[in-house]
Amino acid sequence: MRKLFFFFQHSDDLSLKFFSFLFIHHHLANMEAAHASCKEKVETLQDDLKCLRKENETLRFMLDVMNSKCSILQAHLQEAKAGQMDIDLTQTGFNNEANKRARTSEVPIHNKTQRFLVRTDPDQDNSLIVRDGYQWRKYGQKVTKDNPSPRAYFRCSMAPACPVKKKVQRCREDKSVLVATYDGKHNHDVHGSSLGDSSSSSDYTVARGSMTNIISPPRMPNNNNPFLPAMALDLTLSAPHQENRRHFQNSVEDSHNNSYNNIAEYAASLTKDPNFTAALAAAVANSITQQPKLSKI
DNA sequence: CGTTTTTGACCAGCGC
DNA sequence: GCGCTGGTCAAAAACG
Numbered sequence: 001m002r003k004l005f006f007f008f009q010h011s012d013d014l015s016l017k018f019f020s021f022l023f024i025h026h027h028l029a030n031m032e033a034a035h036a037s038c039k040e041k042v043e044t045l046q047d048d049l050k051c052l053r054k055e056n057e058t059l060r061f062m063l064d065v066m067n068s069k070c071s072i073l074q075a076h077l078q079e080a081k082a083g084q085m086d087i088d089l090t091q092t093g094f095n096n097e098a099n100k101r102a103r104t105s106e107v108p109i110h111n112k113t114q115r116f117l118v119r120t121d122p123d124q125d126n127s128l129i130v131r132d133g134y135q136w137r138k139y140g141q142k143v144t145k146d147n148p149s150p151r152a153y154f155r156c157s158m159a160p161a162c163p164v165k166k167k168v169q170r171c172r173e174d175k176s177v178l179v180a181t182y183d184g185k186h187n188h189d190v191h192g193s194s195l196g197d198s199s200s201s202s203d204y205t206v207a208r209g210s211m212t213n214i215i216s217p218p219r220m221p222n223n224n225n226p227f228l229p230a231m232a233l234d235l236t237l238s239a240p241h242q243e244n245r246r247h248f249q250n251s252v253e254d255s256h257n258n259s260y261n262n263i264a265e266y267a268a269s270l271t272k273d274p275n276f277t278a279a280l281a282a283a284v285a286n287s288i289t290q291q292p293k294l295s296k297i
Numbered sequence: 298c299g300t301t302t303t304t305g306a307c308c309a310g311c312g313c
Numbered sequence: 314g315c316g317c318t319g320g321t322c323a324a325a326a327a328c329g
Contacts, residue, residue, distance in 0.1 A: 139320095139321070139322075139323095140320070140321060140322080142318090142319065142320070142321095144318080144319070145317085145318065145319085151319085151320095153320070153321075165320095167320090
């Protein structure tokens with residue numbers, strides 16, 4: 001090519017010059033075409049990268065959901081074990097609610113961060129309020145880097161010295177889901193009285209209303225499950241509320257079905273990939289073995 | 298008027 | 314040391 005160009009510059013023969021020009025022109029056109037195809041390839045790669053990022057986000061969300069399921073299973077396991085303890089204790093005359101509560105509060109519980117997903121209707125309820133039976137005082141709000149939705153900070157205000165805090169933020173992938181992160185352990189029960197005093201349970205009322213679908217309420221002893229009181233109230237209402245109770249349970253189940261159906265379909269295709277299943281198994285195993293380190297979702 | 302929420306300022310931890 | 318980020322404080326505003 002360089003030789004041709006040199007020839008084109010220095011040759012006196014016009015016809016040769018002309019052919020050389022044609023050749024160079026043709027070559028340049030080829031180079032331009034190659035450049036265009038390169039550009040196309042780069043764009044395709046960029047599109048692929050975007051797709052992979054989206055897929056990555058979806059996978060992360062799925063991992064969160066699976067973690068929550070794992071937590072529920074673990075809680076069930078603990079409950080089953082506790083159930084066995086109950087049977088043993090029945091024989092020794094300790095099977096009443098107060099004693100149950102007392103016993104569960106004695107079970108060593110990890111005083112760690114726990115995460116819960118709460119489904120809300122973002123059209124009707126755009127607040128960051130998660131009604132869980134406790135009283136919270138908001139002390140801050142912040143927009144974080146990884147999520148355009150603001151994060152609200154709450155402190156438990158039912159007892160003056162209660163160290164429990166919670167953070168509530170809308171899920172980045174699904175704005176209808178609130179992610180509530182609880183930090184610490186209540187030093188009082190849901191009635192506001194200190195632990196061990198259950199005398200005030202008769203006049204206990206709790207805010208309900210916008211409390212909708214709890215996606216992942218790991219069932220734990222009262223003191224550590226912020227959702228249990230609200231649910232317990234809903235599910236123990238008298239006769240006229242039985243319909244509400246059924247509706248509540250159905251809505252929870254519907255929500256589970258709706259939110260998981262699409263994911264399940266997608267997951268089915270992914271589970272065929274041996275690499276994915278291996279990676280997922282490792283992640284789930286990791287979340288179990290490092291439970292104290294990881295937040296409970 | 299007391300309580301709660303809002304929001305900008307401040308602080309501490311972390312990575313570079 | 315500096316900048317970034319998440320968490321907290323506290324004064325002002327809003328609310329009942």
